[in-house]
Amino acid sequence: MSYLMSNYAPLKVNFVKGEGCYLTDDKGDKYLDALSGVGVVNLGHCHKEITKAIQNQAGTLLHTSNWYHIKHQEDLAAKLCKLANMDNAFFGNSGAEANEAAIKIARLHARANNIDNPVILSANQSFHGRTMATLSATGNEKVQSGFTPLLSEFIHINFNDIDAINAHTDNNNIVAIMLEPIQGESGVIMPDSDYLNKVQKICNDNNYLLILDEVQTGIGRTGKLFAHQYNNITPDVLTLAKGLGNGVPIGACLAKGKASKLLTPGSHGSTFGGNPLVCKTAITVLDIIEKDNILDNCIKMGEYLASAFKAKFANTEKVVEIRSKGLMLAIELNQDCSGLLQKALENNLLINITGKSIRLLPPLIINQDEADTIITKICSLVDAL
């Protein structure tokens, strides 16, 4: 009997130790982690420099309050804003909280423009979190099921469909468009390469805020620090979490221009958000990404994995499509493959299954031997289907 609520259905394995791309369970068995705690542990488990930074900070100062000046928070905000070409930052504890802040900024943008019933366009098959506002933004009825009434301010449009957005531009209540650059939870769904540029033009022409949710695609996952940098655009609002703390809970909402001027003292906050421990950790994460050329490795190993899978699966009708950007990969099959999750675990490999797709988000530090192990194991799992 478990005293935990039943909202998860965990696999029967208990990990007790992590190192680099590997986890070890309580029986001493080692597993190759091709999921990184769902895109979180981008620099691998228990990275030595990050562990040291956490230990030092934990022994110096964990928490004060946002009622006082926090130097590491200022430094992290400056670093992120310089890297993302944004103006300022708010810190929470998760992706959902980062997106909540973004949605509240959109509401204030509405107030500033005398719009009383603001509407945000977000995409079908999107995922933005589990709080009531982010659940309402999420375009997935399965995730929303049981939780109505939702916030009515979201209209869901088809992803990668500019006409679907243009069909709403005569609605004067629209204040923002909120999108993932690549839809992660729905199986690494990629838009056309110029989609975000076109969306940004619509936002500029109509005074909408462009809110990009890079909770999953950010912090190097796609081979650029932020996926939207492939489009050479700057959003009005950018949300981050997952890889930012490499396992320490932190979310960030960055804003630019008019969007950066809307929050005022007392208008938003978080008790834990941006405390010295998480900010020092995130600064260390960003330093390592730069110093160790992590983005180069991400691109190199992402291309290595994708081209190996394309070659191996070229002549099998079981594989419908391989989608990848950096180390965000999906192999879409022609059949339900939910059973592969357990089979992969039995083969000491951690993956995710999303619909008919195998989803891989390995640590960005992965080397060629580890990539070869993933390729061999995935190929034999697919062959056995």
Ligand SMILES: Cc1ncc(COP(=O)(O)O)c(C=O)c1O
């Ligand atoms: C794109 C995106 N946004 C938001 C979230 C929610 O993040 P969190 O679970 O940290 O609240 C996720 C989580 O998977 C995500 O992938």
